[in-house]
Amino acid sequence: MGRRWTQGQDRRLAELVGRLWTARAIARVLGRTAVAVQNRRRKLGLKGAHGQVARRDLWERKVLPRLPAPPWSIHQCVFWPGAKDTKGYGQIRHNNKNIIVSRLALEVALGRELMPGECACHRCDNPACCNPFHIFVGSHSDNMKDAQAKGRMRGQFVRGHNAPVARGECCGNAVLTEADVREMRSRHATLGHGSRKLSKAFGVSRATAQAVINRKTWRHVI
Numbered sequence: 001m002g003r004r005w006t007q008g009q010d011r012r013l014a015e016l017v018g019r020l021w022t023a024r025a026i027a028r029v030l031g032r033t034a035v036a037v038q039n040r041r042r043k044l045g046l047k048g049a050h051g052q053v054a055r056r057d058l059w060e061r062k063v064l065p066r067l068p069a070p071p072w073s074i075h076q077c078v079f080w081p082g083a084k085d086t087k088g089y090g091q092i093r094h095n096n097k098n099i100i101v102s103r104l105a106l107e108v109a110l111g112r113e114l115m116p117g118e119c120a121c122h123r124c125d126n127p128a129c130c131n132p133f134h135i136f137v138g139s140h141s142d143n144m145k146d147a148q149a150k151g152r153m154r155g156q157f158v159r160g161h162n163a164p165v166a167r168g169e170c171c172g173n174a175v176l177t178e179a180d181v182r183e184m185r186s187r188h189a190t191l192g193h194g195s196r197k198l199s200k201a202f203g204v205s206r207a208t209a210q211a212v213i214n215r216k217t218w219r220h221v222i
Helices: 007-018 023-030 034-044 048-066 101-110 140-149 178-190 195-202 206-213
Strands: 091-094 097-100 118-122 135-139
Touching (some): 048 101, 091 101, 101 135
16 A cells, blocks of 8 residues: 555646646655556546646636626725525536635636635635635634634624624524623622522523533634
8 A cells, every 4th residue: 555645646647737747857855656657646636737727717707707897906805696505605607516706716816726725715804705805714723713814603703704603692592691701700700709699690500600610612602
């Protein structure tokens, strides 16, 4: 059984395929055989020169005509005016498949297809934006951390998205209010009240009280 390919080697492979390197040249760089490189390229669906032409052709035929004329500023969001998925990402239909426009924009800018596990992340936090300046390559973990930092995770308000998600008092099943949360934290800090005493005072479970005073929940309340 051959050596396993690492994520870093896969990215390097995609980069070199995008630059139209031959399998033999790539093999020398990665310390692999040309056959191994060709097999890995097929497994990852990397299409080399043909794939680049196909992506750019799709971008120029189906996407650019519906957008403001480039060049675009790094400070300007370029919103897709067509169909969007349930999360607000622009999409087009091609060969009976839905293609995310922002992902296509990033692939055209990179000159390669995104690797399995790579995501097209938005700096601007606008999923309908397809300005390549606003989109970067990240892992699923990076995308989740970015979403949490920008308040896009479940239980947080969503800004700039089609379907806001409520948090805090706006949740229909919320038992506490923001005033309750501030009072609980104040009593814990100044009077030394623990989760047992606070849970009885505010009619919640000890686990809920503990999560509040440790800021695992209601983190948006200052």
